[in-house]
Every structure is written in C-alpha cells, then in structure tokens.
Amino acid sequence: MRIRLTKNLEPLRASALARLDEMAGEQLHPLTSSPIAALRARKLSEAERVLVGKDGAPILTAEAVAKGLPVAELASSVVAKASADAAALTAIETRRQATQSAIRSAPHPAAIEAALEEFLNG
Amino acid sequence: MQLFYHDEDGRITQQQSGAMTPDELDNLRSRGLTFVVVPDSMSVEATYIVDDEPVARPVAPIAINRTEIPADKRSKVKITGLPVPCVVQIDGEPVTIEDGLLELTAEMPATYWVVFDQFPYMPWSAEITVT
Numbered sequence: 001m002r003i004r005l006t007k008n009l010e011p012l013r014a015s016a017l018a019r020l021d022e023m024a025g026e027q028l029h030p031l032t033s034s035p036i037a038a039l040r041a042r043k044l045s046e047a048e049r050v051l052v053g054k055d056g057a058p059i060l061t062a063e064a065v066a067k068g069l070p071v072a073e074l075a076s077s078v079v080a081k082a083s084a085d086a087a088a089l090t091a092i093e094t095r096r097q098a099t100q101s102a103i104r105s106a107p108h109p110a111a112i113e114a115a116l117e118e119f120l121n122g
Numbered sequence: 123m124q125l126f127y128h129d130e131d132g133r134i135t136q137q138q139s140g141a142m143t144p145d146e147l148d149n150l151r152s153r154g155l156t157f158v159v160v161p162d163s164m165s166v167e168a169t170y171i172v173d174d175e176p177v178a179r180p181v182a183p184i185a186i187n188r189t190e191i192p193a194d195k196r197s198k199v200k201i202t203g204l205p206v207p208c209v210v211q212i213d214g215e216p217v218t219i220e221d222g223l224l225e226l227t228a229e230m231p232a233t234y235w236v237v238f239d240q241f242p243y244m245p246w247s248a249e250i251t252v253t
Contacts, residue, residue, distance in 0.1 A: 005228035
C-alpha cells in the first residue's frame with residue numbers, strides 16, 4: 001500500500017494560537033492587570049490632573065514630598081513612564097499579531113513551532 | 123515462580139510473583155481465574171499463552187529501509203514483512219495493509235509515527251522524519 005504522509009495542521013494551529021495568547025498574556029499582565037499596573041494607572045490619572053493645574057493627586061503629592069521633588073516634575077516622569085508602557089504594549093500586540101499570521105500561514109509543524117519560538121524569544 | 127493470568131486469546135492480563143502453595147493455586151483455579159505458572163525469568167511482554175503453555179510471542183519480520191526522507195513526494199520509506207493482513211497506525215490513524223508492504227512518501231516536513239501492534243505479534247514502531 002502506498003501512502004503519502006501529511007499532517008492535519010488545523011489542530012496544531014489552534015493549539016499554537018492558544019499557546020500564543022497564553023504567552024502574550026504573561027507578557028501583558030505586568031503592564032495591564034497587575035496591582036502595580038493598577039497603581040500606575042491611578043498615578044497617571046493624578047499626573048494628568050496635576051499637569052492641567054487641578055488638585056486631587058494624593059499619591060503623587062506624597063511621593064513628591066518623599067523624594068523632595070516638585071509635584072509637576074514627578075507628574076511629567078509618570079506620564080513619560082506611561083508612554084513607555086504604552087509603547088511596550090504596542091510592541092507585544094504587534095508581535096502577537098505577526099505571530100498569529102505566521103502560525104496561520106505556516107506550511108508545516110516546524111514552522112508553527114518556529115513562529116512560537118520567535119515570539120517567545122522576542 | 124510467577125503467575126501469568128491471561129484472557130481467552132492468551133494475552134497476559136496480569137502478573138503475580140512469589141511462592142504459592144498448591145492449595146493456593148487450586149483456590150485461584152476454583153475462582154475461575156485462568157493462569158499459568160512460569161519461571162521468574164519469563165518476560166510478560168514477550169510471552170503469550172497457547173493451550174495453557176507459555177509461548178514466545180512471534181516477531182514479524184518487519185524491515186524498514188530508511189527513517190528519514192525529504193518532503194519531495196517521491197522519496198520512499200519502504201516497510202516490508204508486515205503480516206498479511208494487518209492494521210498499522212500512522213500517526214494514530216489505522217490503516218489496513220493487505221499485501222505486507224507499506225510505501226510512504228511525504229509532502230510535509232514533520233515527524234511521523236508508524237506503529238504495528240497486532241497481538242500476538244510483538245509490537246513494532248518507527249519514527250519517520252521528513253525534512
């Protein structure tokens with residue numbers, strides 16, 4: 001009997017896409033849903049208030065006093081840090097999208113694995 | 123001594139080691155258990171039971187010419203000597219082979235498993251790498 005070996009890639013793709021989302025989630029967690037991320041969001045909100053001259057920034061005020069900095073200067077650094085985090089989020093999502101595409105078009109199992117490996121290794 | 127419990131086909135379903143008295147053996151038989159007493163050196167995996175005697179499981183004369191081929195749809199892995207007929211699992215999918223010969227070509231690089239496991243023959247398997 002003659003048989004041509006091939007693979008049904010669809011289950012492998014589905015598994016790889018799920019694994020990709022897990023890996024991306026691990027990378028996104030510190031930036032989006034960790035307690036520190038929640039604190040940073042609160043500080044960003046306060047920083048934006050400070051920078052437009054509004055009151056109501058207890059966290060930044062306390063931190064500025066502790067560091068001996070003007071509150072406005074601290075607010076600027078918080079905004080800059082938030083911008084950096086947003087860039088990191090964008091980079092992760094861009095890579096996730098590219099990896100999804102690579103998995104969906106991978107011609108064989110090794111290509112699927114290579115796409116995941118590339119995402120993992122940045 | 124050891125006891126090989128077996129089913130109607132002679133397949134060993136359980137193994138028990140240790141000394142047993144004739145009364146204990148009779149007790150087991152009276153409970154309807156089918157078993158044979160064999161030397162400690164006898165292998166569970168390589169033995170089956172025929173007419174209440176332990177017999178070496180046959181080894182099919184399976185041969186494979188290569189285990190690595192390119193994914194060019196032409197290069198062949200040839201597996202010969204399969205019992206006629208038999209069922210072979212290719213990546214878990216059963217395929218009935220009627221002529222004892224299996225020729226495999228490939229179009230997708232991957233690792234594939236070919237497994238022959240048909241009692242009473244000894245199991246045989248091969249990993250085929252397609253590059």
